[in-house]
Amino acid sequence: MQQYKNIFIYGFAIFSMFFGSGNLVFPLQIGFESGTHWVLGVIGLLITGIALPFLGLFVIKLHRGSYTSFFAEAGWFAKMVLPLFTLSLMASFGVAPRCITVAYGGITQMLPQIPLALFSVVFCAICFVFCLKDSFMIRALGKWMTPVLLAALAVLILVGVISAPALEVDGDYKATSVFSNGFLRGYQTMDLFAAFFFSSLIFKQIQDAMGEKASHKEVIRVALKPSLLGAFLLAAIYCGFVFLGAHYKQFLVGIVPELILPTIAEHALGEKSALIISIIIIFSCLTTGIALHNIYARYLCSLFKLPESKFPFMLLLTIIITFLVSLLKFEGIAAFLVPALELSYPSIIALTVMSILSRGHRRLKITVFYGALVAMVIYRYVL
Numbered sequence: 001m002q003q004y005k006n007i008f009i010y011g012f013a014i015f016s017m018f019f020g021s022g023n024l025v026f027p028l029q030i031g032f033e034s035g036t037h038w039v040l041g042v043i044g045l046l047i048t049g050i051a052l053p054f055l056g057l058f059v060i061k062l063h064r065g066s067y068t069s070f071f072a073e074a075g076w077f078a079k080m081v082l083p084l085f086t087l088s089l090m091a092s093f094g095v096a097p098r099c100i101t102v103a104y105g106g107i108t109q110m111l112p113q114i115p116l117a118l119f120s121v122v123f124c125a126i127c128f129v130f131c132l133k134d135s136f137m138i139r140a141l142g143k144w145m146t147p148v149l150l151a152a153l154a155v156l157i158l159v160g161v162i163s164a165p166a167l168e169v170d171g172d173y174k175a176t177s178v179f180s181n182g183f184l185r186g187y188q189t190m191d192l193f194a195a196f197f198f199s200s201l202i203f204k205q206i207q208d209a210m211g212e213k214a215s216h217k218e219v220i221r222v223a224l225k226p227s228l229l230g231a232f233l234l235a236a237i238y239c240g241f242v243f244l245g246a247h248y249k250q251f252l253v254g255i256v257p258e259l260i261l262p263t264i265a266e267h268a269l270g271e272k273s274a275l276i277i278s279i280i281i282i283f284s285c286l287t288t289g290i291a292l293h294n295i296y297a298r299y300l301c302s303l304f305k306l307p308e309s310k311f312p313f314m315l316l317l318t319i320i321i322t323f324l325v326s327l328l329k330f331e332g333i334a335a336f337l338v339p340a341l342e343l344s345y346p347s348i349i350a351l352t353v354m355s356i357l358s359r360g361h362r363r364l365k366i367t368v369f370y371g372a373l374v375a376m377v378i379y380r381y382v383l
Contacts, residue, residue, distance in 0.1 A: 031245020
């Protein structure tokens with residue numbers, strides 16, 4: 001019984017860590033931009049938004065929960081630079097402040113007069129408190145926050161599907177462009193990057209719970225079950241969101257990204273939409289923001305060889321940076337986040353696949369990794 005309880009707690013925690021700001025926006029945008037071909041958009045999204053992150057979860061488990069061991073497959077320089085680069089983009093300089101701007105879009109449905117700066121301060125303060133202890137954070141995410149979040153998402157999607165308007169037939173959509181749009185939007189969730197660090201955190205928690213006598217294979221087998229549960233929940237929500245984005249397209253013209261979900265909820269739920277939307281957006285952004293700040297601060301402590309007693313101070317520093325970047329708003333953050341992803345993601349994907357297919361051939365992995373990186377630089381800035 002305890003085993004199944006842990007599967008759900010860790011599975012829910014994995015879902016809540018991944019389901020953040022981009023996951024609330026990009027599936028809806030895919031549906032809006034796909035129209036009658038929305039299924040193709042879902043398929044593209046599931047490849048980069050579900051399959052790739054799951055590979056990331058798996059590859060870190062193969063490396064015994066060590067993301068530094070994984071990045072070392074691309075050489076000593078990648079081992080030093082990639083964790084700092086990816087975590088900085090995910091945490092204080094990218095995804096975490098994006099979570100704040102999206103959550104702010106949700107809270108303004110109930111409190112339209114609240115300024116972004118004040119909301120960001122409150123959001124960051126909550127993150128700080130929950131990040132202070134790893135075991136408490138995992139339990140809070142998996143046992144308390146995620147069930148509430150999933151219930152609210154289920155209500156919105158079910159009611160939205162039942163009351164959805166008919167699809168608008170538009171002959172301008174091309175199947176290939178719809179699929180590629182879904183594929184590329186999955187990039188922007190940054191979930192493959194997140195998988196490396198979230199998997200390491202979950203793996204170590206499971207390993208500690210099973211004790212030193214448990215073999216590596218036993219830990220991997222146990223860790224895969226909550227990973228599959230988290231991936232299934234994400235896929236189900238993505239499908240529902242893309243469907244809603246396509247069917248409610250007529251109400252979304254001219255709507256900024258962070259207000260797409262509140263707009264759909266208002267049409268589907270009427271007066272009850274404000275409460276549901278506030279729960280969904282705030283809980284989803286908060287859970288991801290908490291996990292990212294915890295991992296980033298702990299990484300910086302290990303990088304600079306700081307004792308455990310210094311963790312709260314490093315955590316406070318990263319949260320202050322997040323607050324400042326959040327003031328750029330959603331579009332301002334995307335302006336530097338998207339180009340960085342376009343350059344780095346293909347090489348990370350190549351390294352992930354190579355690490356799963358082969359445990360050796362390090363020189364080949366280094367060649368493939370840097371080859372993909374150079375190719376993307378040439379494609380973006382030369383051709």
